[in-house]
Amino acid sequence: xxxxxxxxxxxxxxxxxxxxxxxxxxxxxxxxxxxxxxxxxxxxxxxxxxxxxxxxxxxxxxxxxxxxxxxxxxxxxxxxxxxxxxxxxxxxxxxxxxxxxxxxxxxxxxxxxxxxxxxxxxxxxxxxxxxxxxxxxxxxxxxxxxxxxxxxxxxxxxxxxxxxxxxxxxxxxxxxxxxxxxxxxxxxxxxxx
Amino acid sequence: xxxxxxxxxxxxxxxxxxxxxxxxxxxxxxxxxxxxxxxxxxxxxxxxxxxxxxxxxxxxxxxxxxxxxxxxxxxxxxxxxxxxxxxxxxxxxxxxxxxxxxxxxxxxxxxxxxxxxxxxxxxxxxxxxxxxxxxxxxxxxxxxxxxxxxxxxxxxxxxxxxxxxxxxxxxxxxxxxxxxxxxxxxxxxxxxxxxxxxxxxxxxxxxxxxxxxxxxxxxxxxxxxxxxxxxxxxxxxxxxxxxxxxxxxxxx
Numbered sequence: 001x002x003x004x005x006x007x008x009x010x011x012x013x014x015x016x017x018x019x020x021x022x023x024x025x026x027x028x029x030x031x032x033x034x035x036x037x038x039x040x041x042x043x044x045x046x047x048x049x050x051x052x053x054x055x056x057x058x059x060x061x062x063x064x065x066x067x068x069x070x071x072x073x074x075x076x077x078x079x080x081x082x083x084x085x086x087x088x089x090x091x092x093x094x095x096x097x098x099x100x101x102x103x104x105x106x107x108x109x110x111x112x113x114x115x116x117x118x119x120x121x122x123x124x125x126x127x128x129x130x131x132x133x134x135x136x137x138x139x140x141x142x143x144x145x146x147x148x149x150x151x152x153x154x155x156x157x158x159x160x161x162x163x164x165x166x167x168x169x170x171x172x173x174x175x176x177x178x179x180x181x182x183x184x185x186x187x188x189x190x191x192x193x
Numbered sequence: 194x195x196x197x198x199x200x201x202x203x204x205x206x207x208x209x210x211x212x213x214x215x216x217x218x219x220x221x222x223x224x225x226x227x228x229x230x231x232x233x234x235x236x237x238x239x240x241x242x243x244x245x246x247x248x249x250x251x252x253x254x255x256x257x258x259x260x261x262x263x264x265x266x267x268x269x270x271x272x273x274x275x276x277x278x279x280x281x282x283x284x285x286x287x288x289x290x291x292x293x294x295x296x297x298x299x300x301x302x303x304x305x306x307x308x309x310x311x312x313x314x315x316x317x318x319x320x321x322x323x324x325x326x327x328x329x330x331x332x333x334x335x336x337x338x339x340x341x342x343x344x345x346x347x348x349x350x351x352x353x354x355x356x357x358x359x360x361x362x363x364x365x366x367x368x369x370x371x372x373x374x375x376x377x378x379x380x381x382x383x384x385x386x387x388x389x390x391x392x393x394x395x396x397x398x399x400x401x402x403x404x405x406x407x408x409x410x411x412x413x414x415x416x417x418x419x420x421x422x423x424x425x426x427x428x429x430x431x432x433x434x435x436x437x438x439x440x441x442x443x444x445x
Contacts, residue, residue: 136247
């Protein structure tokens with residue numbers, strides 16, 4: 001039996017590389033630094049305790065996110081956030097067409113990440129988390145479904161709604177006209193050679 | 194509209210989640226359809242914006258070090274290679290041979306694990322900036338707060354003539370089982386009171402009903418009416434007994 005076949009795996013080895021992204025996600029969920037720190041700390045404490053029951057070879061990242069998200073849902077902020085329910089009924093495998101008149105047809109310059117960040121922050125929790133897990137953490141639909149304990153069809157419909165809602169929020173902010181460096185694409189194209 | 198079918202699947206296409214044949218079909222369509230190509234472009238832009246704007250929060254260096262320190266030097270697990278069957282067989286032989294003598298030791302190991310977990314929870318909670326989720330000294334506020342959050346109910350004592358005061362509570366977990374974590378104060382010390390269904394515990398809760406020391410904390414526990422109570426604190430054993438007495442009397 002060679003040493004390579006008995007590769008040691010410590011919790012630290014697996015969990016430390018996830019620290020920054022878990023913290024970032026926790027902060028997006030809680031919208032507060034000290035709450036995010038509490039959430040991450042509790043997540044690591046729970047994960048450490050439960051590591052013996054974690055099946056090596058399965059998705060450790062998904063497992064950590066699931067612990068973090070479940071811990072958040074039982075926190076004061078999480079309970080408050082989950083009281084906001086979606087107005088539209090959720091349907092599995094509902095695929096929404098992209099709306100034609102969208103602020104996606106706007107050119108957003110790099111200096112306006114703040115606007116996008118504010119718009120993401122305004123998304124309802126169930127849209128914010130699915131959007132960040134997909135576009136930021138680059139999780140597959142299946143991974144997201146496992147992390148959030150929802151069917152893949154619901155992941156797809158939530159993502160679609162999340163993106164449309166984000167688009168609408170950005171459009172409203174742009175129409176407010178107070179944002180520097182962001183112009184509608186048609187305005188920009190006029191200046192193109 | 195001929196493109197409607199494509200447009201409903203645009204997100205799935207851009208997320209790389211379409212089956213490969215449909216992916217090829219979509220690629221071909223986007224190359225020949227200006228409208229879908231434009232939609233795809235702006236949707237890709239949106240994804241990129243979220244990806245960049247989403248990387249927003251960075252943990253404080255002190256916080257990072259604190260968590261790293263806690264998780265360092267913890268036990269290592271091993272991934273078995275192709276000969277795991279042999280290893281499992283050997284383990285079975287050893288386990289069979291040692292089963293009788295192991296039982297007593299296993300009992301104390303399980304106790305140590307449970308008490309260790311609760312002591313960790315006690316320390317982590319008190320270190321938190323928001324140690325309780327329901328902040329109240331009134332048991333008639335704290336107890337109802339747990340309704341619907343944990344799968345059992347419990348009684349709390351009146352504290353009028355005692356030196357203990359209730360600070361609040363939160364939902365916590367032992368293993369996968371949710372339970373109540375209450376915090377009481379006596380003078381300047383905090384005592385954690387954990388309440389879990391007995392089934393959350395390995396082994397027999399009755400055997401565990403005795404005061405012990407865990408990392409210099411006093412720990413006292415007992416079972417009553419299908420629930421297991423555990424007190425953790427840095428106060429004297431006498432204070433622990435007094436609070437335990439009040440809690441035991443609450444339901445009677």
